[in-house]
Amino acid sequence: MILIVEDDDAIATGLALNLKLAGHRTAIARDGDDAIAQALATELDLILLDINLPKRNGLEVLAAVRAADNLVPVIVLSARDGEFDKVAA
Amino acid sequence: MRFPPANIQLRRAQLVLMLAILVPTILMTGVGVILLVLGSGITTLISGLLVLTFCTSGITGYILVQIFVTRGAGLARVQNDFTSAVSHELRTPITSITLLLESLRDDRLSASDRAEVLTLLARETKRLETLTDKVLELSRLETRPRHVWPQGIVDVRDLVDEAVGMFDAATLSNPTPIAIDVERDLKAVGDRDTLIRAVGNLLHNAWKYSGPDKQIGIEAHAMGRRVEILVRDNGFGIERDDQPSIYEQFIRGRAINDTGIPGVGLGLAFVRTIVRGNRGKLDFESEPGRTTFRIRLRRVREPTGQAKQIAVAS
Numbered sequence: 001m002i003l004i005v006e007d008d009d010a011i012a013t014g015l016a017l018n019l020k021l022a023g024h025r026t027a028i029a030r031d032g033d034d035a036i037a038q039a040l041a042t043e044l045d046l047i048l049l050d051i052n053l054p055k056r057n058g059l060e061v062l063a064a065v066r067a068a069d070n071l072v073p074v075i076v077l078s079a080r081d082g083e084f085d086k087v088a089a
Numbered sequence: 090m091r092f093p094p095a096n097i098q099l100r101r102a103q104l105v106l107m108l109a110i111l112v113p114t115i116l117m118t119g120v121g122v123i124l125l126v127l128g129s130g131i132t133t134l135i136s137g138l139l140v141l142t143f144c145t146s147g148i149t150g151y152i153l154v155q156i157f158v159t160r161g162a163g164l165a166r167v168q169n170d171f172t173s174a175v176s177h178e179l180r181t182p183i184t185s186i187t188l189l190l191e192s193l194r195d196d197r198l199s200a201s202d203r204a205e206v207l208t209l210l211a212r213e214t215k216r217l218e219t220l221t222d223k224v225l226e227l228s229r230l231e232t233r234p235r236h237v238w239p240q241g242i243v244d245v246r247d248l249v250d251e252a253v254g255m256f257d258a259a260t261l262s263n264p265t266p267i268a269i270d271v272e273r274d275l276k277a278v279g280d281r282d283t284l285i286r287a288v289g290n291l292l293h294n295a296w297k298y299s300g301p302d303k304q305i306g307i308e309a310h311a312m313g314r315r316v317e318i319l320v321r322d323n324g325f326g327i328e329r330d331d332q333p334s335i336y337e338q339f340i341r342g343r344a345i346n347d348t349g350i351p352g353v354g355l356g357l358a359f360v361r362t363i364v365r366g367n368r369g370k371l372d373f374e375s376e377p378g379r380t381t382f383r384i385r386l387r388r389v390r391e392p393t394g395q396a397k398q399i400a401v402a403s
Contacts, residue, residue: 008181010209014188017206021197 005035032056051078114147174339182217238366245275252288268306276389277316279367287363291320299324318384326377336361
């Protein structure tokens with residue numbers, strides 16, 4: 001199961017459909033709180049994580065997931081490509 | 090606290106500059122003062138004066154360099170922030186369009202998924218078009234020379250009515266009455282069309298960023314040589330931390346981002362550009378549950394009597 005954390009409808013749907021065509025199961029979280037709740041409640045294989053999110057941003061989500069000793073692989077997907085964001089992720 | 094590397098480099102360069110110029114200059118100033126105070130011969134006094142003159146030039150040069158370097162770095166930072174914000178806002182719809190087109194390949198989607206993809210593609214394309222139009226329009230207004238802005242006489246009641254009409258058309262999904270209180274025979278100097286957009290934009294913001302019990306009012310009156318137009322609402326308010334940057338392009342308050350209310354952060358940049366272009370002033374007061382934006386424009390005073398010459402208050 002892959003968790004897509006993305007608040008933009010079109011990007012979330014596009015990712016979900018492409019992953020579905022590639023044979024994966026997906027779930028979508030629209031904000032930081034929802035992402036943390038789903039990440040901690042579900043056995044996940046991967047998280048695709050946006051940074052700009054309502055409620056809590058992606059980096060806060062990542063910190064909360066790791067703080068719970070959850071070592072699920074995370075790929076940060078973001079249009080923010082500044083040096084600061086890359087290093088922070 | 091976030092310090093981009095460029096800022097750190099600038100501070101280091103400024104420190105090195107300060108040490109390389111100021112320390113020897115201060116030492117030499119001391120030498121010059123000693124020569125003037127303790128020197129007896131005319132040659133020594135002239136040498137002391139020359140040393141002090143040289144030191145003054147050094148300090149003046151240092152101050153000028155500091156001013157130009159700081160200003161240049163500030164402009165570069167603004168430009169960099171803008172480019173970064175524009176590229177982020179443009180990339181989002183481009184990424185979604187790419188992803189959605191990819192999913193249509195090989196015709197493997199179910200009929201319902203395909204219909205959803207086509208709907209999203211149409212929406213994203215429209216979003217990209219709207220965003221591009223807005224950025225180009227804002228850039229056009231910002232670079233419009235001051236003397237090209239129309240200097241017409243604008244009837245403020247008519248301006249407010251048109252802005253409210255624009256607001257009504259944009260809020261058909263949740264029509265909201267606006268309390269209007271405009272002083273009679275009030276006239277301002279400016280470009281009617283852009284001012285309607287600015288006032289309409291403030292009204293739309295008041296509607297967007299307030300709860301279900303929306304109370305929005307617009308008021309206009311004369312204030313000395315100015316016309317004041319006030320747009321009030323009982324909305325969420327602008328958080329103190331967000332207040333300094335609300336007019337910046339593509340910047341939205343964090344609290345507003347959290348609400349999920351759509352927007353890209355261009356509305357107030359438009360309003361500010363338009364008000365500035367019309368040689369007016371724009372400010373606001375905000376706290377939770379109460380926000381007032383104020384536009385001040387130049388007022389036209391119409392003298393009574395035979396000579397109906399229009400005087401423009403400057």
